[in-house]
Every structure is written in structure tokens, then in C-alpha cells.
Amino acid sequence: MNSPTSPLLRMRSITKRFPGTVALDGVDLDVDGGTIHGLLGENGAGKSTLLKILAGDYRATEGSIEIAGEPVEIDSPRAAREHGIGIVYQELSLLPNLTVAQNISLGFEPSRLGRIASGRVSELAERALDAIGVATVDPERQVAELSLAERQLVEIARVLTIQRPRVIVFDEPTTALNHHDVLRLFTIMSRLRDDGVGVIFVSHRYREVLEICDVSTVLRNGRVVGRVERGEASLGRLVELTLGQKGETVFARRWRADGGGEVVASARGLSIGSRIHGIDLELRRGEIVSLCGLLGMGQTEVARALIGDGRDIDGSITIRGVAGVPRSPRSAVRLGAGLIPEDRQAEGLFPDMSVRANISISSLRRIVLSPLVRIISWARERRLVGEVGERTGIAARALPRPVRTLSGGNQQKSLLARWLLRRCDLLICIEPTRGVDVGAKVEIYRRLEDLACGGAAVLIVSTDLPEVLGLSDRIVVLYRGTVTAELDPRVASEQELLLAMQGGVEGEISGLLEPEAVS
Structure with a gap:
């Protein structure tokens, strides 16, 4: 590891005031070249504000920044790029209607005689993707057709190829990636470290922080509360610094289903296009089931088919005794299903509507004056939403605000509150804690447990393996579009x-459930 005597990046006494609040209060951050530096804290701790100051999106009220010992003024994103600052944001900046190649070269297009050389644009994109080991993404595909994980990798390729940064920030880069792609990302980060780049890794996945980071800085309430070297770091220590108290066991279930509940939903011989074949699946009341697989193995498509969101679906789906593939998510919701989607901003929330309206929108029948007088009772809405908001840890003062003003964790809790108010019998959650801090994760886990304990069936698609093992009653593994294993998380290890996700065979894996135990 190459650590010069003067940090590659030095941020001193960074303070940022907004009307009525101090977002950052005298924050110091030193990042050495040739290191991977974790930046941790709950949503609202100040991480995003600090990154926006480094990126030139905000100007600090007080404080200074040095790059390689030289004072710099970063007053715009362009200035940040000129000083060698590259940022891969959690909320991606790609343009969905352009191709992968066009996005990678955007603003830096190769030209010939004053015209964009389209052939060279494609070559540049291919080199960029090859450099990070992404050979499966076609540079000519539209970004809108890519999964979130693929978009994340394209974003990384763009930043590394176009900017060649001296300091690069990865803001929650693994939230949309499966284990295989996380390892690929860590290889990229390690290579950057070996090349002398200062890497800042922002994450709520503390096990990943422990694996990859040389040192970590923890923020709480806009201040630095700890700097922890690799040799001193532990999961408990990082959680304690983040929350300001001893961290409870984040993933431990307080109870487990006995597996004997009524079947709420099932799939028989479910096939989707040419990629997913003959899936049989049962979801029972009181049970939390996880669908796991590497990227592209079909787990998300199966979950979406159950909610009526898919094409080229064959086979049978039954929800609460009603057989037939749901024609649309609306028809599935009428049968008692609910969905927390992978991308809450694009698919789950109405960003300009209030938190209260986002929660109540699927439960209008509960808040009208009567079945005959379909006029909303605002008093009833305030009471019911207030109750479910309190259960999910959403402050009452936040309910009238536009949901876009909330942190990622509170936005996700708003979606969960929607389905708690709806009293759904089947809840499908795709990456339910993506981009969510550790405190909000615990809250979400508890509410999912409460939902299952109340008699609902919960299906989770997650790339967070400790989450899957800690939260599930049963784990269904997909490999190349078929179910290849069902595991008991009380017995199976993360390895x-x-x-199993890699296609392992029965003799190599303990914790396999017998067919009669899961039928």
C-alpha cells in the first residue's frame, strides 16, 4: 500500500449550513493515495453532503480542500473533474434513451472532421467495458433495457475510462450487484488502489467494508465520530459508531415459521420466455422465502411474474385460490399482493406527492367515508397513516412532506407502510434494503417479520447474502432459469x-431441504 506523507485528498473543517440546519459541522477527511477508505454513517449523517461538496455540486460554508498538498477550489462539477475527482453515484446519471456506447462517451465523443465518429464511440465503449471485465453488455443496447446491476457497471466504466481520476468515490456501488459482480468490483477497486488512486467507498454493507477497506471514517449527525483502521475494525464497532449505541444483531430472526401455514401463492411449471423453465414455488402464510441467484438467473423475473409484471409467461400462478397468471400488477394487488420494487424512485413512489398520500394510495377503500359514499375521509387517512407510520418509524412531521425529500431509508419505509396499511396477504420485495442505512435496515427487517407473523407470505429477492440467511425461513436458489436447490438458513452457511448459486451439487452443500419439507 502506498501512503504518502501528505494525504492525496485532505478536507479540513468542512461545514455546510442550510436554512435551519447544520448538515456538516467541522468534518475532517484524509484519504491517502493507494488506499481504499470507507465512508460510513446512517442516512442523514452527512455523507451525501460531503460528497456533493467534493463533487462541486455544493459549496462548503467553511473549510478547505487540498489535492496532493495543493489547495484547490472546487466550485463546480467541471472543476472537480479537472482536479481528478471521479464519482460513481448511487442514483445513476446515465441517460436511458441512449445506448451504452453513447453514455460512456457522452461529452467526450471521438470526432473526425468535426463530426462524431460513431465507430470509434463503439470501440471506446468496448475497451471501457473490457477494462472492468464486463463482456456481456452490448455497447449498442439502450441503457433503458439494462438491469440496475448492468447500469451500475456501465457507470463505473464511464468514470474510469473518461476521467482517469486521482480520487474516485463509489457511492453505494454494490446495492444492485450480486456476489459475483461485487467481487468483480472489488477487483477493480483493488487495482485502482495498486495504481495509487485514492478510493472512497460509501456503503451500508459493513461486511463488505470490513473486507475491502484499509481505513474507515464514520459520520454521525454531521460530525466525524470515529476513524477506524483495518486491524481495529469489527462489525460491532462500526455499528456502534454509526448508531451511537451498542448494535443489536442486525440479521437475527426473533422467530421462525413452522412451515405449516396455508399456501397463499404458488407457481406451477412457470416459464418465462426462453430463459426460465418449469419453476414450481409455494409461499405460505407466516413464511419469509428468499429467491437467490447470480445476476441474470431469473429470480427477479419470477418475482415480477407473481405480481403480474412480465411477458411471455407460461404455466400456472395461483394467488389466494384464484388460478391464472395475473394480467397486471393492479389485478395482483386486488388479489391481495403487494410489491416493493428494485427501483423505488422509478417504480414505487410518486415523488412529488406527500408521504401520507404515497402510503394511503393503495388503501383508498379503507379511507373513504363508506362503501357507498366514495369520498376520502381526510381525518381517517391521517389517523390510519399516522398509526402505520409510527409502526414503521416514520416521524409524524414527515407525513405531509413530498416523499422525494426523505432519505432513502424513509422512502423505503414509506413503501413498506403502504402495504402494511393495505394488509396484503403476499408481499414481494426486490432488494428491500438497497441503499438503506443500518438503523433503517433493522426497522425494515422487524416490520417484515411482523407482516409474516400476522399471517402474510413474504417473498424476498436480495443479493445481500447475510440478509438472506438472517431473515429467511427458506431459501430457493435459481441457476440458469431453474430451481436447483432449497436451503434451510438455520443450517446453510454463506459459503x-x-x-448453490454457482450451480453446486447436493453432495457439496449441507442445509438442503428435502422435497417433502418444502412441498
């Missing part, structure tokens, strides 16, 4: 789950 065995990963082996």
Missing part, C-alpha cells in the same frame, strides 16, 4: 449458499 454454501454461494456455492
